């Protein structure tokens with residue numbers, strides 16, 4: 417039976433907990449963001465900064481070599497691991513145990529990157545957020561759906577969703593197909609849009625925050641960082657998805673009276689995360 421839930425402040429406060437006073441960065445969660453390719457390193461800059469500003473203790477990125485200096489200069493708080501290749505990711509490897517991984521922003525769809533993603537999917541056991549070109553790679557290789565770890569969070573925009581599940585002819589059919597996908601592979605699907613819906617099996621969560629200011633480049637990359645950070649901090653996948661989508665939209669609602677819709681950019685989401693959190697205290 418289909419259940420519908422509205423994501424509002426009451427729903428968030430059912431599970432939202434402020435940070436413990438005696439916490440430290442070592443137990444506050446370590447997020448790993450994997451992505452970037454030549455010309456799209458900015459996507460990982462946005463995701464990783466958003467992850468830090470959402471409260472996890474440590475953030476590491478895995479990017480192609482060409483992004484090393486860009487990342488280190490743009491966000492000194494983030495640690496950087498690089499692939500052997502300059503322009504795209506060809507072999508994902510890291511020497512620590514992250515608490516959550518976000519993969520896809522700016523990663524591209526190079527053949528080498530596709531192979532690296534397949535190897536990663538076969539071995540990964542860490543809670544996972546899959547976005548952007550990692551979703552597009554999956555859509556090109558539908559047999560890999562079976563490798564999706566249960567509880568993974570997929571964050572497609574409408575075009576990425578269509579590539580994953582195929583075309584629909586009505587809103588009703590879109591939801592039916594997305595629910596079937598979620599049930600079949602036991603994954604959570606964040607159907608980004610205006611508004612965003614989150615599908616967890618037969619439960620549909622509808623977000624109540626956000627506005628057209630979010631229709632700007634990199635806004636989804638920021639969402640990936642936010643959700644990955646919440647996962648790394650120990651939230652259940654569905655809670656990380658709900659809280660992440662709510663906070664992401666709330667930043668735009670808070671900011672828009674200052675920035676206007678036109679001048680709001682993805683970095684403004686990151687800059688207003690603090691005020692969004694404060695509104696929950």
Ligand SMILES: NC(=O)C1=CN([C@@H]2O[C@H](COP(=O)(O)OP(=O)(O)OC[C@H]3O[C@@H](n4cnc5c(N)ncnc54)[C@H](OP(=O)(O)O)[C@@H]3O)[C@@H](O)[C@H]2O)[C@@H](O)CC1
Nearest residue numbers: 456457458459521522523524548549573574575633634637
């Ligand atoms: N600074 C950076 O480094 C940035 C890097 N980025 C990275 O670039 C990579 C490619 O990602 P991408 O999403 O731009 O390309 P793609 O998957 O072809 O989708 C575009 C097409 O989808 C559609 N569409 C989208 N939204 C829709 C909506 N709400 N409602 C309806 N339709 C919608 C629309 O299709 P149309 O309507 O035109 O047919 C549009 O043309 C990816 O790795 C990403 O992380 C970007 O994040 C930008 C900043």
Ligand SMILES: Nc1ncnc2c1ncn2[C@@H]1O[C@H](COP(=O)(O)OP(=O)(O)O)[C@@H](O)[C@H]1O
Nearest residue numbers: 573608609610627628630631633634635636637
């Ligand atoms: N008109 C809108 N109203 C509310 N939210 C929107 C609107 N347009 C886009 N968004 C949100 O902005 C984000 C866009 O994500 P995405 O298309 O992946 O961006 P990018 O790939 O450029 O980072 C999604 O979270 C989506 O819900």
Ligand SMILES: [Mg+2]
Nearest residue numbers: 548573636637
């Ligand atoms: Mg995107």
